[in-house]
Amino acid sequence: MTAQLSAVVPVPPVAADIARYRLDGSAVLEKVVRALLESVADPAAVVVACAPAHVDIVETLLADDDLEAVQVLAGGTDWMQCLAAVVTHIARQANSARYVLVHDVRQPLTSAAVRDSVVTALGEGAEMVLPVLPVTDSVKAVDAQGAVTATLDRSTLRTAQFPRGFATARLVRIVDTGTADEIAAALATGAPITTVEGDPHAFVVESRSDTVFVDAVMSSRR
Template identity: 40%
Template sequence: MNQQVQSVAFVTVAHHTADEERALTTVNGEVLLKHTVRGLLDTPELDLVVVSAPTRCAESFSDALADLVPGLSDRCRFVPGASLRQVFPAVEPSLSPDAVVLVHDALRAFTPQRTFREVLTTVREGASVVVPVLPMADTVKATDAGLITATVDRDGLRTAQTPVGFSLDAFRAALASSPTPGLDSVAGATTVPGDPDAMRVASAFELTLAEALVAGGDQEAPL
């Protein structure tokens, strides 16, 4: 790319080995990975989308996106690597010193564009690390040896989602302590509202919800 990249989103499947296969699960005729990448590419505020593909599944990931990426190669790249620590050097030279870095779970395929925008904006306004969160809806219990010992006050509890947004300096610092920074690298992060549609699609029930979401057309149109 000729111009320096102001914002980059890394798509990862780094949580569990099984996630590589889950990312290729079909929802409404298209694999989850394709839904994820399309949502990012349809967000004009993002300059570059990098699919961080473990070497063993790089070919299958590339094949899955073959009809989506042509003509968009300047905005979407595949970089094989076992972790973002391995992938990042291939992208780092193209980044502006004030670039915003997003790290997004490939299985959160239906994250609304407004969430991407809010994370980007909040980092640009000065936050070093930003995480979308949702309030806890369930009653939470503490247990010991299989017995309930207390009810946990859920007022201050939140469920965390991706994308995690980093300033470039914060991302480099996170890479020093984690091969693939994400929700394990968010202590002290600023929060923004998450969205129920940004669920992690990893179970049969969640796949059913995802099918209903796509069939219902309850997704944002690109701006």
């Protein structure tokens, strides 16, 4: 299965600073890439796509000798443009991967167990695999004035995580829709979405202050 798998990290401009934040002495992007390398057979199967202006920065973050085979592509100015650049690159390969893992640099702590579950589901025939967690907070509906109108049934709600898995052919169709979100695009194209259990400790890093908390979580895991 690993020989048929590519892994993708879109880094649009809004995530460029996050990619450079430090966690346990390493850049966030480096941690994400190293984790993905555990799932693929060839380091060249890991591809990072970023805005053209950020290619040099990304290459510097991945400058260690054992990461030199990781590919860095000039993508676009948003998530889907970066993803589209990688999908086009993969599809043009002579022996293109049948499956793709798509990871968000903002979730550097996703466990190997979640990645393995996504890959296993792809191998069992799923076209799109989404790690999810139950919603535990109370969720309210509000009107245009902000007044609460209802309490939603959270038993049917889930939060979506990364990495997300795709059959390459399905991901090509999703990207071709031009929709800004791959889940919305999958639903619009009628793609069946398989869910697997997510990781409650896969915290999202959105600011430098978040790295302090995430570092503490990493220390507790040692």
